[in-house]
Amino acid sequence: MSSPLRISIAKANLATATRLADLGRQTFAETFAASNTPEDMAAYLAATYAPDQVLAQLQDPHCTYLLAEMQGQAVGYAQLWQYSRLGLAADAPATKQLEIKQLYVVEDWIGTGLGKALMRRALDIAQAEGCTAIVLGVWEHNDRAQAFYQRFGFREIGETAFKLGTDVQRDLILRKGLAGRP
Numbered sequence: 001m002s003s004p005l006r007i008s009i010a011k012a013n014l015a016t017a018t019r020l021a022d023l024g025r026q027t028f029a030e031t032f033a034a035s036n037t038p039e040d041m042a043a044y045l046a047a048t049y050a051p052d053q054v055l056a057q058l059q060d061p062h063c064t065y066l067l068a069e070m071q072g073q074a075v076g077y078a079q080l081w082q083y084s085r086l087g088l089a090a091d092a093p094a095t096k097q098l099e100i101k102q103l104y105v106v107e108d109w110i111g112t113g114l115g116k117a118l119m120r121r122a123l124d125i126a127q128a129e130g131c132t133a134i135v136l137g138v139w140e141h142n143d144r145a146q147a148f149y150q151r152f153g154f155r156e157i158g159e160t161a162f163k164l165g166t167d168v169q170r171d172l173i174l175r176k177g178l179a180g181r182p
């Protein structure tokens with residue numbers, strides 16, 4: 001029997017953008033609402049998950065959204081960028097390293113292997129595109145996600161500021177070298 005999980009590259013249309021924006025808003029709130037003020041959360045959600053903004057990202061040739069569905073229900077997603085400056089010197093140009101900007105699984109599905117399936121697809125894309133590494137930022141207090149990334153061999157290489165509403169938070173920069181690179 002085939003698996004009910006389907007992971008596809010999201011198409012660039014407004015309906016998909018709206019679906020991803022809803023999913024992004026829901027999963028970000030599920031993960032971080034308890035650790036932030038309602039005002040900061042509202043400001044961040046409004047600024048980040050507008051369907052028009054997500055549509056523009058879907059139309060950008062350097063951006064890929066992976067959408068995970070279980071029997072037609074959206075249960076997780078990842079937002080990937082083929083070029084990134086994350087972890088590089090301040091004046092360095094973006095290089096071909098895949099940045100995972102967002103990786104989220106709906107609360108009820110956490111711990112069921114969905115995150116792993118999304119990460120494997122991201123790794124496949126990075127390899128196929130000839131990226132030298134995968135990089136990402138993770139909140140310093142997001143222990144669950146850090147443990148997950150560690151399982152895939154990511155290591156800490158620095159830190160960066162992440163603005164959530166008015167609150168400036170500390171994200172750790174994690175990197176996993178590809179194609180035999182450290």
Ligand SMILES: CC(C)(COP(=O)(O)OP(=O)(O)OC[C@H]1O[C@@H](n2cnc3c(N)ncnc32)[C@H](O)[C@@H]1OP(=O)(O)O)[C@@H](O)C(=O)NCCC(=O)NCCS
Pocket residue numbers: 031103104105106109110111112113114115116117137138139142143144145147148151
């Ligand atoms: C981080 C996240 C994407 C991981 O996805 P997931 O579906 O929960 O993880 P999986 O079930 O695929 O687990 C994959 C592996 O990581 C391990 N893992 C998952 N959570 C873990 C935890 N809290 N501690 C230790 N290991 C963990 C699993 O045991 C599994 O290892 P295995 O392959 O050896 O069995 C998911 O928890 C999530 O969406 N969290 C909320 C949003 C978030 O924090 N996103 C990251 C922002 S940077």
